[in-house]
Structure formats: C-alpha cells, structure tokens
Amino acid sequence: MKRVRLADVAEAAGVSMKTVSNVVHDYPHVTPDMRRKVQQAIDELGYKPNLTARRLATGKTGMIALAIPEIDHPYFSELSRYIAEEASRVGYRVIVEQTLSNPAAERAVLNDRETGLVDGVIFHPVRMQSMEVARLQRDVPVVLLGESVMAVTADHVMIDNVVAAQEGVQHLVGEGRRRIAFLGVVAGDATGSTDQRLLGYQQGLVDAKIPLDPGLVLSVSDFTPEESARAVRDAVASGLVFDGLICRDDRFATGALFALRQAGVQVPRDVAVVGWDDTELGRWASPSLTSVAPDKRELASTALALLRERIDGYHGVGRHRIVSHALTIRESAPLGAPALQPH
C-alpha cells in the first residue's frame, strides 16, 4: 500500500494540486461542485496530508517545546497538562523536554543544534543563571516560567512569590503561631524561586513584628521529599522548637509531614504546615496540605498567549506577567480549630 500524495488526488480528480490543497484547507473560494469532486477523490484514495512536507513549505511546525526539570514532579506534571490542553486548543502540539535539572541540558534548550523542530519554547529553568539565559542567542521565541530573573529577549510568567509567602506567614500568625520555620533552601538552585519565597517569609515575620531567627531556616541538599524529611528529622532531633512551617513546595511539605509524624509531632496541633504549588500530592496527604496555589491554568494560558504573539512576529523586549495565586486552606494549617475536612 503506497502512500497517497496530493498529486495523486489531483490526478484522480482531474484538478490541480493547489485546488486539492485548497479543499484540504477549507479555502472558501472553491465551488461546491469542485469541492465535492475533490473530497470524493480524497476519500476514495484515503489521502492523508504529509505534515513534514507542509512544514517545509510553510516554515511553521505547529509545535512548541515545553522544557521542564522533571515531568513526574507533581507541579510540573499538572502544569504540563494545562499547557498541553491550552496548546491543543490553539492548534499546537507539545513536545516535552526533560532537563533533569542538568545545566548542560538547560543550555541545550536555548542553544539548540538544530532548527525547524518547534516554533517556540516554554522553558522553566532551574540551574541556569539569568545572565546566561540573556546571553545565549536563540533563534526561536522563548517564554520563561518560574522565578529566574528577567531576560531582555524573552517573556516571563510567574506568580508573586514574595507576596504569596507573606500571606502564608500571615495565615500562620493569624492562627497564633509565632515560631515559624522555612524549609528548604536548596544548594544549586540558581533561579531565585526559593530566594523570593524566603524573602516573603522574612517579610511576613517582620510585618508581624516577629524577630527573625536564622536557625529556623532549614536547608535541603536536593529537591526530593526524602531530603526534606531528613532535614526536618534533624531539626527536631536537634531540639529546634517551631509551631509553624512554610515549605518551598508540596513535595518538601510531604517529606516534612512524614518526618513530623515519625517524630510524634502532631500536625497541625504542634506544627502547622504550609506547602506550595497546591498539587494532588498535598491534596491527599494526611493531614491534607494547606498550600500556596498558583493559578496553573492562567499560568499556562498566559505563557502560551505570549509565546504565540512572538511566534506571530512580535519582537519587543521581554514582557513580564504576574498571574494570580491563592492560599488553599486545608487540614495541615486550618482556619480556626483543626478538623477533618475533605479537600
């Protein structure tokens, strides 16, 4: 069974290739008769357009790349879903590029060896310095996600991390907590995400007139729940006293919950815990996690909107968009008396 080409359909229908193409693309100026005749030939021959040829002729691929550290990190998998849905809504397909937090892989995202793979890139860097992002020349439009510092040539979408962290602290303070810890500062995290959240945490304490205690800032050596569990375990074992905990993300919070439980510390009674990202992981944790909830859908649609504008020829300097967030209250840091609440 040989591949049917546009030319074959044209011949069978006794028309030109271009007319067949017009029918395939629903070009309006085709007479009904002609359309019918061509469509019949298409159906009979089972013609399917060849995307690669179309791409070569048009110079558009209809694809975008989504470059993220890990696809199975709950936050990124949820974000991927929204991006994929939004992309498909506006006629793009998505190819996912895992950088695995590898600097070389991140560099490769912007400094690709080849062209014509995608029309644009949505990129959430983790290891890459903002300087470096700005320096690398890329020949494809880029929208950055996360808290990396701004690049002049790329757009950027994020939530207001400082405010969000402040609100988290404010919530804990409102519930009577005074010894509030922050988990976790990660070595090699070059993006400033953690920095901004830490800053907001400190700001929140200052707002509440609570003195800062550097001992309450817990470090973690990598982005796994195991590591965060270790950090919390060590902190508790070393006698650190705290009644509130703001975590850099839900995964860390999950590890923290585990360590606290193991240490016999009750959440939220003894320690109220706030996570970040509002993922399914936290939604079904026990106790379920109060968590900073970026509007992921808005994040996805904003990123895609900016990217499309660039693909369509916009060449201005990098734009910055802040999307909304909320604090989703659940069991781990409830409002008022702790009680079992679904979601």
Next chain:
Amino acid sequence: MKRVRLADVAEAAGVSMKTVSNVVHDYPHVTPDMRRKVQQAIDELGYKPNLTARRLATGKTGMIALAIPEIDHPYFSELSRYIAEEASRVGYRVIVEQTLSNPAAERAVLNDRETGLVDGVIFHPVRMQSMEVARLQRDVPVVLLGESVMAVTADHVMIDNVVAAQEGVQHLVGEGRRRIAFLGVVAGDATGSTDQRLLGYQQGLVDAKIPLDPGLVLSVSDFTPEESARAVRDAVASGLVFDGLICRDDRFATGALFALRQAGVQVPRDVAVVGWDDTELGRWASPSLTSVAPDKRELASTALALLRERIDGYHGVGRHRIVSHALTIRESAPLGAPALQPH
C-alpha cells in the same frame, strides 16, 4: 539575520552540499582536511541543520507519540518520564498526546488525519474496545500498553495483573485478613485492566479458600480519588465490614485512606490497604501505601524496543510481553506488626 542553509555552507567552503552533509553526519569517508575546512565554514556561518527538511528527505521524523489518558495522573507521569528518558537514549523525541479518556480522542490516535508527524506510537487506551483497535487501520507502528486485549497488528506490553492481584490478596491473607474488599470497578473502563485485577483478587480468595462476597466489590463512577473516597465512605456507612482492601490504583487507595480516616477506621489496624502502581502519591501517603509495583522502567524500555523493531521494518503479528512486578510493602499493609517505616 537570515537562515543559513546547507548550500550556503557548501559555497563558503567551496565544496558540494553533500560533502557538508557528510560532515554534519560524521560520515566516515571524509578526509581530515576536508572535514576541517567544512567544519570551519559551519562554525563561522553558525549553520544549524533544518530538521523539517531532513525529515522530508529521509522520511523519518525521529519522534514517537505517547498517547495516555492524563499526563498528570501519577502513574502516567512517572511512566512518561521513563519513556522520555529511554526515548532520548535511543535518539527519539516524544510528543505527548492526552486522550483524557475520550473515545474520540483515542480513536484519533490510531486513525490520524495526517501523516509524517511521528514514526511510531505508544498508546495506553482506556475507552477503546480491543475489536476497535484491531479494526482501525493505521499507517504507523503501534505498541499498546495496559490490559487492552491483544490486537493482531500491534505489539503489547503489560504486567501480569491476575497474578499481581493474587499476590496482593495472598499478602493480606498472610497477615490474617479474611474480609477482603476490592475497589473499584469503573463504568466505561473498556480495557479489562480492572477485570483482570478483579479476577486475580477473586482467584486469590479462592486459593485461600475464602468465599467470595459480591458485596465486597466496590464500584466507582470515575477515576478520581474523590469518587473512591465516596465509595468507601458509603460502604462503611452502610455497615459493610472488611479488614482488607485491594485498590485498582494508588489514586483510589489514596481516596480510600482519606475516607477511612474520616470514618475513624484505622489503617492498617482495622483495614489493611493495598494500592496499585507504586506511585509517589502512595509512597508519601499516610500511612504509606503497600502497592503493586509494575517495573515501569522495564515497561518503558520494552515498549520502546518493540516499537523500534517495527519502525525498522518488522512486520510480524502482534507480540506480547509481560514485564515484571513486585509488591512493595509499606505501612498500609505491613508485614507483621504495623510500625512506622520510611518508604
């Protein structure tokens, strides 16, 4: 800044296009002098090959599609990661296609309107009948995942669900459980995954000489933890007595844990719970989930190996591969006395 073409490099280096192409592809029969000269021209001009043109000329895209119900389902996001890693190892890029369990979307996976997008497809159907899979003619190699019944024209990779479920029951029985329930049969789940797990569950009971009780099989109306929580809540409220629970997947188990906790039923003391898929969701649940663990890495590499053989021209009938699984024991259904165990 205009796009640099192969022809431009050829002209600059004073050689033929084909020689440049040979250098780009590390073709062995190029003299060092020539290679140096060409490479220099490539570097100076900043030449980057155009993938689309290459694809049109070779007929290969170097891409595969991964069609799954939801990318943010923990099992599928973890599987995606392994598939992406394995694919990149063997030189393929992955484009993810979410079917969202939509029959039309599933049909579209096999019955694509266009060609030349990917070289092959790894497809995990949920709604599609096996008959239908077999009937749809596709012009691209396909490997099926999950428990859909075999198709003559496609390969298929799965774990032995019946045995795995039996082992789960066996484990619970070994821990003294006798009233073992199964959660959840889902309406519209056409693949037979649940059927096979249910069958293994029943087989396990028979092996243990425990009479079957249809009242112990809990139904669920969709694939969400919310729904499974509802099912368990209703069961408990209706007075159903059980001391063991095998869940169709970790998400259901997570919902079950929530409902049980809410109802004041202690896990594992009162009810021991076994999940399925061994996802991060279950690893960090509280209590952490004992779970049937498919070897996802092996699953990914097997699927990819089969697919590559087909892409490379293998045309035999559909092959079936069973990959290994294990039962990962954690807190929700521990061995011996329940105790807090990390992981």
Next chain:
DNA sequence: CACCAATTTTACAGCGCTGTAAGCTCGGTC
C-alpha cells in the same frame, strides 16, 4: 609510468506540499 581498484567527492533529482502570479470563467453591463 601506465593501469586498476578503492576511496572520496560531486551533481542533481527528488521528498510532498504551499505561495505566487498568472490564466480562465462567467454573469452582469452598456
């Protein structure tokens, strides 16, 4: 030093589609 085989390089015809510009139809006008 002529000759041959093996190695290296070249020319060029596609791959299948779309954009452009030109050509054709056809009903309406005067």
Next chain:
DNA sequence: GACCGAGCTTACAGCGCTGTAAAATTGGTG
C-alpha cells in the same frame, strides 16, 4: 455582443535536505 471585474483554478518554483549514481582522486602494483 464586446467588455469588465470578481471569483475560481492552474502552473510551477521553491522550502532545505539526502540518496543515488556517476565522476574524480588517490595510492598501490607490476
């Protein structure tokens, strides 16, 4: 009935690369 313009349709030159087959070069031999 000749002419006009809007509406349809066509011919064909690319898009940028690779495979093929033929040409050029090289080195070894007698």
